Amino acid sequence: MADKQQLLIGAAINYEKVASDSKYKSIVKSEFNMVTVENDMKFTSIHPARKQYDFNKADVVVNFALMNNLRVQGHTLVWHNRIPDWLLRGHYSKEEMKRILKDHIQTIVRHYKNKVYAWDVVNEAFNDDGSLRDSIWLRTIGSEYIGLSFQWAHEADPKALLFLNDFGIEGLSDKSTAVYRLISSLKMQGIPVNGVGFQMHYSISKEFNADNVKRNMKRYRDIGVEVHFSEVDIAVPGNDPNMETDIQGDLYFKLLNTCLNSKGTCTAFIVWGVTDKYSWLPKEKSPLIFDQRFRKKEAYEALVDALKQ
Numbered sequence: 001m002a003d004k005q006q007l008l009i010g011a012a013i014n015y016e017k018v019a020s021d022s023k024y025k026s027i028v029k030s031e032f033n034m035v036t037v038e039n040d041m042k043f044t045s046i047h048p049a050r051k052q053y054d055f056n057k058a059d060v061v062v063n064f065a066l067m068n069n070l071r072v073q074g075h076t077l078v079w080h081n082r083i084p085d086w087l088l089r090g091h092y093s094k095e096e097m098k099r100i101l102k103d104h105i106q107t108i109v110r111h112y113k114n115k116v117y118a119w120d121v122v123n124e125a126f127n128d129d130g131s132l133r134d135s136i137w138l139r140t141i142g143s144e145y146i147g148l149s150f151q152w153a154h155e156a157d158p159k160a161l162l163f164l165n166d167f168g169i170e171g172l173s174d175k176s177t178a179v180y181r182l183i184s185s186l187k188m189q190g191i192p193v194n195g196v197g198f199q200m201h202y203s204i205s206k207e208f209n210a211d212n213v214k215r216n217m218k219r220y221r222d223i224g225v226e227v228h229f230s231e232v233d234i235a236v237p238g239n240d241p242n243m244e245t246d247i248q249g250d251l252y253f254k255l256l257n258t259c260l261n262s263k264g265t266c267t268a269f270i271v272w273g274v275t276d277k278y279s280w281l282p283k284e285k286s287p288l289i290f291d292q293r294f295r296k297k298e299a300y301e302a303l304v305d306a307l308k309q
């Protein structure tokens, strides 16, 4: 159904489960047409020492995806989190940090050239007030690290789509406007930014303002930037999840519907995990569309309903 709507419907997946759980794999193969690499490409995993890259786990995930005709979203090249000690304690100068980051980005992007369809190049670079978030990259290189990262990634694989990803930027707010302004100014300088990822880690009590999100997507459409709903999950905080699965389903429906209403701009809807059993959130929050026993939930049916319309 997603293929017919020209929509990518993805799930974040991990090496550990791909390597060990055949039921998990068969759901990924049959229910999605895209995956995001949830953890195995993060800095500590893939670049454990200055001169050492470890592609083993991410390769398994990427090869599994490609063998099954699933597009791959690489996640993530530049982030304030998951920075290894060798880098944190290295006391590198600005020039050295630029060399390290360029090498990091280009070694990884080259390794996955023609395999990774889209990259989350820069992740969570902003604060709520729209200022740039403190990170080792901002502190040592300065704000230019963002534009440089996109340029370096583009040099390494000119065909890969390049995304900036963050949370709390789907509606209209100081943060989302700062992100929008940065992306449009990078584009005006000729720096290739193809897309923006709205994470959308929600809970069922979240007030979702579809109109706001639509207006935000419209300004991206106007500058030729596509949107992914990149890390969707909806936590159920209550004690009795059964009572609340319909609310969760309704919200999943609204989110996908909002994406589909901006066709051509909103090109992917990605859930942050496959089953509640392996979600990054505590199991009892049951945030995903398959339950702990891998059964389809109301949330799953809600997505089907949205795709049918």
Ligand code: XIL
Pocket: 038, 039, 123, 199, 231, 280
């Ligand atoms: C999370 C993973 O889901 C967890 O398994 C891991 O322990 C920590 O990172 N925003 C992001 C993701 O961009 O990379 C994070 O993923 C969730 C929040």
